[in-house]
Amino acid sequence: MNRAAVEVVDPGPLSTLQDLGRTGWAHLGVPRAGALDRGAAALARRLVGGAVDDAVIETTLGGIVLRTRRAVTLAVTGAPCPVRVDRRTVDHGAAVTVPAGAEVSVGAATSGVRSYVALSGGIDVEPVLGSRSTDTLAWVGPARLAAGHLLAVGSPPSPSDLPEPPPAIVVRPRARELRLVRGPRADWLGEGSWQALDGATYVVGADSDRVGLRLDGPRVERRGGELPSEGLVLGGVQLPPSGQPVVFLADHPTTGGYPVVALLLDDDLDLCAQLRPGDEVALRTM
């Protein structure tokens, strides 16, 4: 039985499958993974009538090209980009039904970093440790997408089961601002360092990825010494002796030895998924 619905023609710079991620394995060093822009991934699933934990495709800057082997309904959300079906432009942020044999081109992001492609019925791959997400730190989970990969989908919901589409999709432009609360090792900060963080502007570092958002800017003073390695959380802001903070994203290592001096508000994690190297971002302490 050939259940393949979609073939990857060109995966772009980095395309992976992501669901809500895997929990319960951090003590073995397995990162959580999962879609970096959770809101955009959830919207894509909803547009095609998918379940909340369906795997979707996450692209990085350059988009992806797919070819359908049978008719599928899909939706592209997240970083804005041109979406074409056989060179005809279709809507971003809407469910689109594509006939068999069509080329679907999700173009390079015009702003932001990561676009999401949901397929009606959900992408059907074997879960690894309970999740269909690809972790890019240690490559636990399905392989990153490559040309020639075939993706199977589950049974699409019958039209009567489809939820009402959202009446309008409002993507509010977000201030490039990251809100911080004090972290478990805030006492490692030098005198006045916490106050200095408020309003400070940083540039997103070139080596930022799914593991962490690296911030280049004013050096944050901290005391010296070594902290015994300890467990890390999503959104933890780690401060190496260089004084340049790193915000931990979905593929963060599960333990580490630099102090976590601040925590990013959960609501601001999606913004981190869409910040490009070179973007300026302001910090706000709460």
Next chain:
Amino acid sequence: MVVPRLVPVGTRACLVEVEDGPAAASLADWARRTGISAEEIVPAATTVLFDGVDLPGLEAALAGWTRGAVSEPGPAVTVPVTYDGPDLAAVAQHWRCTVEDVVRVHTSLELTAVFSGFAPGFSYLSGLPAERAVPRLATPRARVARGSVALADTWCGIYPSASPGGWLVIGSTDAVLWDADRDPPALLAPGTRVRFEEAG
């Protein structure tokens, strides 16, 4: 009896500080057996992270914990190493000895895998004496090669896959640290006794 200290990590996680790695392992093991509800329970050098947990409930439950007995020694593994790491000279400088002495000391250590973490298959190996402690890099490398044998503080570790890291790399090994199709997947599961030898 020492009551462990809770350090909140936001509103739904905390670090519980205990005296050492074995105590952390014991607390994590106890928490799993008692059925404490948490998304993640991560023992480490002197802490246990409880992530996705009800903080008041955890604090109340911790009153019932007493440190368990030290477990039996685990299996012995010898790891062959090529001592060609970029930080070998830096470690020799910290130890005020020659590079040859670093190799001699490292291959004479008897280490124990205390806890896992950082990345799948990464084990924190204890047994480096306090006077051999080395600081981490001021700026972590964005990429450390798979199989890198490295030191930080009094810990030794082997990178199971290429990843960012701030440990001082003294050598490399071909040993497969993590294989999802192997049972257990980790070569150096907690409790394993580890020695290093110079690869021939």
